[in-house]
Amino acid sequence: MTKTKENKKRNRRIRVYVNNWRNRRFVQVLSDQVALQVTMPGCSHCVTCQARVQQLDVTVAQKAHIIHQWKTRDDGAYWLFLPLKNNQDPLQLLRDVLDVKIER
Numbered sequence: 001m002t003k004t005k006e007n008k009k010r011n012r013r014i015r016v017y018v019n020n021w022r023n024r025r026f027v028q029v030l031s032d033q034v035a036l037q038v039t040m041p042g043c044s045h046c047v048t049c050q051a052r053v054q055q056l057d058v059t060v061a062q063k064a065h066i067i068h069q070w071k072t073r074d075d076g077a078y079w080l081f082l083p084l085k086n087n088q089d090p091l092q093l094l095r096d097v098l099d100v101k102i103e104r
């Protein structure tokens with residue numbers, strides 16, 4: 001497989017359930033990162049979304065070797081980005097690093 005095809009395969013969205021969160025979220029798989037949509041689109045600071053962000057931020061901060069980035073994307077949601085290696089399963093990586101339950 002060429003590198004371009006590999007990257008295309010990687011560039012996709014997966015709809016998931018996270019823990020007991022009421023609304024489903026998207027996971028975005030990029031060539032060398034995976035991102036989890038943590039807040040609801042357009043809802044940046046309700047108490048519930050704030051608690052989600054806080055929970056994941058504390059968890060990821062305890063794993064000092066994990067580089068992470070928070071970004072607001074075009075959908076208006078706040079996303080958490082983690083580095084993803086070629087051989088890693090994106091959903092499993094999120095489960096392992098963020099200590100969350102993620103199901104399709």
Ligand SMILES: [Zn+2]
Binds near residue numbers: 050
């Ligand atoms: Zn919210």
